[in-house]
Amino acid sequence: MRQVLLKPTVGPLIVLLLFCAVFSLATHTFLAAGNLSLVVQQSVIVGTLAIGQTMIILTAGVDLANGGIAVLGTIVAGRLVAEQQNPALFSLLFALILCTGFGMVAGLLVSRLTLPPFIVTLGLLGIITAITRLVAHGGAFPVTDDLLAWPGNAFAVGDTSITYGMVIMFGLYLLVWYLLTQTAWGRHIYAIGNNREAARLVGIPVQSRLLSVYTFAGLLYGIGSWLALGRIPNADPNALQNANLDSITAVVIGGTSLFGGRGSLWGTLIGTLIVAVLRNGLTLTGIDPLWQDLVTGILVISAVALDQVSKRKQR
């Protein structure tokens, strides 16, 4: 029993089930198949950004630019198609490569120049936000193309409607779970976050591992921007304002340590769902949306406090 409770994902899972129970008692609509599908649809963007965020936080870093990178991706793809009539596939690939490139830039600065990830991504956020505004030149780009909006298309399984965006997100979770837990690369990521000097001494190529993490995260953010276009087919430079902080929230509530080296990707998925369930449930109960941010804030601080306490105990 103690072993089960000590599993890092169990705590977040209990919180998630608790919220689900409370909201299904408080409202008639929460448990409806349509609503549950909506909750997951609402979480695909943050859920995908949070995958990259998890990898980076596991290396004892943090990414403050992932929302910005994803927005840039939507704007670039949207404008290439809507204003310049480029083929959708080309535009999408261009956006993916651009996002990957920005991830790589962050990775180079963090690994080669050993700059703090906090500062690197904060600076990048400013640069990327400015580029986004320049590219958008004051407008938004409605997406009418089938390929760009494809992740928003749904198919039905019984009563539940499932979007391709959900499938992509879960697929990415499976892929990165595999990489993190079943390959040497994943173990190196954990080791670097846990004790970077030890990782170097045992011969792990720390620099190239860090570079690969940030670059791969950039690609995931690019995919996130595609999912965003599927969800709201309008590339708007003012969209996804909270996505970045939400992705950190999801990772932290999911039990991954901000100190690096500890945590699990499934925890992040649960954390993402907790935030989405909370938003959805509070809206359904008709409570002022301001309370959503308040409760989320309390959850984040509690999660970090728990992490800090458990860290102190080990010393």
Place this chain on the structure above:
Amino acid sequence: MKVEQKPVLPPLGTVVLEARGIVKRYGHVTALGGADLELVAGEVLAIVGDNGAGKSTLIKVLCGAVVPDEGQVLLDGAPVHFRNPLDARKRGIETVYQDLAVAPALDIATNLFLGRELRRRGPVGSWFRLLDKNRMRREAQREMDELKFHLPSIDSPVEKLSGGQRQGVAVARAAIFARRLVIMDEPTAALGVRESGQVLNLIRSIRDRGLPVILISHDMPHVFEVADRIQIMRLGRRVALTTPQRHSMSEVVAIMTGAARGDEQTSPA
């Protein structure tokens, strides 16, 4: 790298590693002024010396962390030129560092194979990069048994272990992968008395398996407990080569500090 690759042990008494006239200068400071060293198969060779005597620099040359200005390093009689620690490791030289070089949140088996993970055989391993966790656990358990190093469970995270057990994990990792020799830089410096005892036992186990060990330590009782021979360094050179039987602890300290002359001292320092 395969763990099954057991060291091909040379007969006792052959020189495994040799350093001749190693010179290393940092600006005007001469850290090593023509230092020598011979490590014989099957022995624990302790290197002692006061601060600044050059023992750390000499070790760094041997494990590839420092490239010497002059002099030669020979492994099994053939000259080698290590440009970095990875070069030395590829030639079968493993180093254990003073600070505990482990990842505390990861389990013992993972730590033992960190940076040298074993993958599944066949396409699952080579294409999908799937780790062979069972094989690593088995190998880790077997090596720990062979070293007579007893731990609660190979699956428990390293942070659940005592300091001595943690250093034991680092030492065991070196012992598993070393094919020629193991270098230990102050392995007991951060440990208490009983914990040091566990590490000293491990050093003996490694030697008894046939791998020679170079041990750098400030702690004279530890040196006298495990060393077969003692090399005394002073001012960047070897000033004496002795055994715990020939000289007492206080005599060794006297040579170290310059209060007494060593056998190889050519001129009074």
